[in-house]
Amino acid sequence: MPRIWSQTIAAHRDAVREAILDTTADLVAEHGLTGVTMSGIAKDAGIGRATLYKYFPDVESILRAWHERRIDRHLDRLHRLRDGTEGAMPRLEAVLTAYATAISHQGRHDSKIAADLHRGEHVAAAHQHLRDFVRDLVADAAAAGAVRRDAPADELAGYCLHALAAAADLQDPAAIQRLMRTTLTGLRGRP
Template sequence: MPKVLGGSLEAHRREVRARVFEVVRAQLYERGFDAITLAGVAAEAGLGRTAMYNHFPDKESLLVAFVEDEAAQYVERLREAIDAEPDPVAQLTTFVRLQLRVLAEHHLPPGTALESALAPAAYRRISAHADPITEQLRAVLLAGVDAGSWPAQNLDVVVPMITAALGSRQVIDVSPELLEDAVEGAVRFVRRALGPGEVR
């Protein structure tokens, strides 16, 4: 019987997933989705193939689980950062900065590439993780309207426009010394786009 890591089955499961996701993260960003194999991930994570297949029956399920884990961690980080700010303007600024800085640090393969590589149901599961992020943005924008920070908005139009702008790698595909200027430029752009109000 394989050694149980962490002293319990649940701790073992968490430890295996943490090891595997660390390897997947590195391989995904270095080589891309197509180059990943379950056997290669298992070997680098120090797991036997059987143990790997017990957790992830195929590459698609591995990628979906990885994205779900990454998204859950990011959403929690985003909520904590926004909740720490005193007003909607500061919250929006935090949202924009964090979205772009995370995009600059890490990026999954382009959406069209993922969409063609995965079965439709799996791709929908991955795409669904944008919902908590857009819900957070919607809440910030509504709070700003209530506080008079910007005029009332048609959020069904504004939210996808902002998320599309912040999801473009062209915004942050600059040399490292210019990244912060690019991020702050995006902050000013989004705040001005929302309409009259103090732009600090």
């Protein structure tokens, strides 16, 4: 097979895969994790069921792929926020605010499917990545004198990420701002 043709096929496969995951995202938003089916995805993505099964063996594997893509995009966004913000403390605040907002939009999924998704290796790796990422930002802010020095940066990163996970119960943007303010007071320490 000529190289140009195999590249075309690969690009096509990627495009179909992305379309499947986009459709899954819409269906999850509309019906929740338990309301997604293979036939529903095939229909809304405008592909045949047989084609869909060539890409994914079952709905669980689609949800896993969708969830992993979502996590990766969140992490990318936090990295871009860091790179686009000047100053150690504004950078940390921008990243933590985006994290709290994402948690709030995600909400609570207490279903069995959600529990299965969150037990995956990809999630554990992403959590660790996020923890390390925030730890480095905290360490920079501490070096700049903007964060308390009586606890190690890694512990303070754990404090921030856990405290902001309370945003899962909050929808009101003002409530998320209050949570951010309270969490940052703890992080800064007394002047």
